[in-house]
Amino acid sequence: ALVTSTEMFKKAYEGGYAIGAFNVNNMEIVQGITEAAKEVNAPLILQVSAGARKYANHTYLMKLVEAAIIETNLPICLHLDHGDTFELCKSCIDGGFTSVMIDGSHHSFEENIELTKKVVEYAHPRGVVVEAELGRLAGIEDAVNVSDADAAYTNPAEVEEFVTKTGVDSLAIAIGTSHGAFKFKPGQKPQLRFDILEEVEKRLPKFPIVLHGASSVIPEFVEMINSNGGKMPDAIGIPEDMLRKAASMAVCKINIDSDLRLAMTGSIRKYFAENPSHFDPRQYLKPAREAIKGLVKNKIVNVLGCDGKA
Numbered sequence: 001a002l003v004t005s006t007e008m009f010k011k012a013y014e015g016g017y018a019i020g021a022f023n024v025n026n027m028e029i030v031q032g033i034t035e036a037a038k039e040v041n042a043p044l045i046l047q048v049s050a051g052a053r054k055y056a057n058h059t060y061l062m063k064l065v066e067a068a069i070i071e072t073n074l075p076i077c078l079h080l081d082h083g084d085t086f087e088l089c090k091s092c093i094d095g096g097f098t099s100v101m102i103d104g105s106h107h108s109f110e111e112n113i114e115l116t117k118k119v120v121e122y123a124h125p126r127g128v129v130v131e132a133e134l135g136r137l138a139g140i141e142d143a144v145n146v147s148d149a150d151a152a153y154t155n156p157a158e159v160e161e162f163v164t165k166t167g168v169d170s171l172a173i174a175i176g177t178s179h180g181a182f183k184f185k186p187g188q189k190p191q192l193r194f195d196i197l198e199e200v201e202k203r204l205p206k207f208p209i210v211l212h213g214a215s216s217v218i219p220e221f222v223e224m225i226n227s228n229g230g231k232m233p234d235a236i237g238i239p240e241d242m243l244r245k246a247a248s249m250a251v252c253k254i255n256i257d258s259d260l261r262l263a264m265t266g267s268i269r270k271y272f273a274e275n276p277s278h279f280d281p282r283q284y285l286k287p288a289r290e291a292i293k294g295l296v297k298n299k300i301v302n303v304l305g306c307d308g309k310a
């Protein structure tokens with residue numbers, strides 16, 4: 001069934017695990033993720049960015065997810081990733097999504113509250129849940145020095161007021177993760193501010209926290225890309241043991257997109273390198289879909305811990 005994340009998060013919080021929120025852009029990605037979840041009986045969040053919606057169109061994505069629900073019989077939450085305006089959130093709520101993110105993290109604290117509150121007031125009477133964000137996820141370029149990084153991390157002193165005033169259902173925080181395949185500089189030791197997560201947990205007991213920018217940038221797929229004509233030196237992500245630790249804490253939703261992209265691109269590059277004369281898209285999309293399936297299964301069982309929880 002198409003569900004909200006409310007029950008998923010409640011059980012995840014109590015059970016000390018996290019739900020995977022995977023970005024979807026086309027049929028093969030939806031199939032790879034949902035077939036993996038089906039095999040290990042995991043609840044799922046499928047998320048659609050503004051860019052995905054522009055690429056594939058709202059109705060196609062909606063129908064692909066509906067098809068996956070029919071095929072797998074899993075509880076799936078369909079979520080808008082990084083909604084930046086009330087209008088975009090409204091459009092997804094009206095169009096059948098069960099969850100939306102309003103990302104007001106680049107606004108002032110007061111404006112973030114105001115915008116988030118407006119989305120919550122539209123979403124809740126319609127049975128839709130809302131994720132918001134406090135603090136800014138640093139791009140690697142942004143965090144050039146400690147004081148810049150400090151300014152971007154979530155300030156735990158703000159979280160209670162934000163959640164109380166907005167009525168939001170979950171909160172994304174910035175503790176050192178970032179989007180994309182280059183999360184730390186070469187030679188830099190990957191680090192997350194678990195002290196901030198602990199402080200947030202203390203101030204918001206039982207409240208579900210979301211981790212964006214949480215791909216591991218799996219070396220196997222980076223290597224597959226680089227050894228088959230690609231050029232992604234120094235691609236580096238969040239170590240799996242840190243994600244496991246976050247999942248055991250208040251983090252109930254872990255966002256993964258880059259790992260899916262790397263798996264898909266690596267397998268397609270490898271396929272073409274080995275089969276230069278092939279041109280039937282089914283031939284190279286099949287291993288790409290299989291790679292996504294394998295990746296997601298491993299993530300669910302070995303990192304998120306939500307296998308068997310559907």
Ligand code: G3H
Pocket residue numbers: 023049050051052081082179257258
């Ligand atoms: O957080 C960003 C996600 O990876 C989605 O990326 O906006 O390119 O679809 P996108």
Ligand code: 13P
Pocket residue numbers: 023081082178179180181211212213214215216255256257258259
């Ligand atoms: P990654 O780029 O680390 O996969 O993060 C994805 C994300 O946060 C989507 O909102």
Ligand code: ZN
Pocket residue numbers: 082179212213255
């Ligand atoms: Zn994100």
Ligand code: NA
Pocket residue numbers: 012013016017018246247248249250251252
């Ligand atoms: Na958790």
